[in-house]
Amino acid sequence: MHRFLRLSVLLLGLFAAASYAADAPPPALTTEDDLGPAIEQPIEFPHFRHAGDADKGGMEINCMYCHTYARRSMVSGIPPIQKCIGCHQSIESVRETPRIKKLFEYWDAKKAIPWKKVHDLPDYVRFSHERHIKRFIFQLNRPVQEVCGYCHGNVKEMKVARRSKLLSMGWCVSCHEKEHPVTAEGGTPIGDQAYWYGMHKPLVDASGIIKAKGPNDCSVCHK
């Protein structure tokens, strides 16, 4: 008797859980906690002023003008103070603002600005900026800010950069699972060699464009 009761209670519970799952919307994947704490930088760098759209008062500077290593190395790099001064020494209009004063204090003291890392991946992850930039900006000709934004969010509207994507493994994989076009332009070999992008044979869609997934083998990203 007891056993019978227990079973019915279990079934009832399962049914309730299933109906709850069907009704309730899936929980949001991104919560504020997942994005880590807001990071205070030594100087509040106004990204929106430098990279923002012109009609909103931005300069529309290419991300890779300052983050110059992104296209040729694993890391995107933080520019040396020399790069800031290179422009700012001849911009008199903002010379006396508090942030620029602070900038020149560092410059006169010959000290590097101790920027803090915002997008910090775990030590066991290997992420190459170069590969992603080459693939999407140089081979697929997508706009720079869109491509950087895949992982960094809408930085051109931010003041101090803030993580806006999860940067979790499932999040990375969700993009690697997508079929991206493989082009011969820019030097990517096509056909059989598109196997490079994944373990599966690439698809060819109706218009003859070869599409392939990103690499999905553990050792590509885990070191």
Added chain:
Amino acid sequence: MSVSNLLENWSDFRHTHPVDDVPHNPYKWAMSIDLDACSGCNACSVACYAENNLPVVGKEKYAHGHSMHWMRIERYWDEDISTEGGRDFPDQGAQFLPMMCQQCEAAPCETVCPVGATNHTPDGINSQIYNRCIGSRYCEANCPYKVRYFNWYDYPTTDNVWPAEMNQQLNPDVSVRGKGVMEKCTFCIQRVTVAKNNAKNEGRLVHDGDVQTACQQACPTSAISFGNLVDPKSKVHRQWQAQQVELNKDAQTKDKAENNEEGGGSKEEGGSLRGYRIFEELRPYPSVMYLERVRESAV
């Protein structure tokens, strides 16, 4: 599928590969080691320690079998060890064999991992994902070559493993493993990845010589060669071909010739071949070919 079919076509069944229908396209990393050139100097082992952040465990832990040398030099003697005169070893007649993970195509370790922390990459490397590993040690138990090493201690925080400034020499491209994690030779996968990325950026395949393993780079006699087995121009491919060693066979021409000889048969074919793989009969299909020693041993 009958059992006899399974056994007859064993290599096909165990040889299935993650790539849909074309295995090893465009890469299959493999090695060949010339034992005639190997002088047992241990440079490869030292290079491996430096490249892969291996902890130096010290005498006491070594005696307990906790050593972490991914690349070890095994030593064999021509004669039985004579204890006459209180000697531990003979004065001459040593043979050396560098032993590391053989990156088996049908790896016994892969099938027993409960969490899939060790698995096969499309380019034929048996990868070990440290942050996935839960330390069950089944893989170590199932490895016929005994080339998997377990972190019994948290070496990064152990005294005298990497004291204060020494941790500056750690390789940033390789994880520093903590306690409870299995590790092993990865064919320097961090170097392979860099070479593949560079090749992709330039829209080509990895050329022979683009990537060297640390042991290969350090070997003073160039006994170790490493490369892409499916690239007909690579040194490794040519060596394997010259020795008639094939990846998906469990008995090579040389083994057959020797069996013929023992069985009273003739030595017409394969008598001059030197290439063999270790524990071929267990059918793990290792990716490392050894070239038998030719020179007279007692010098």
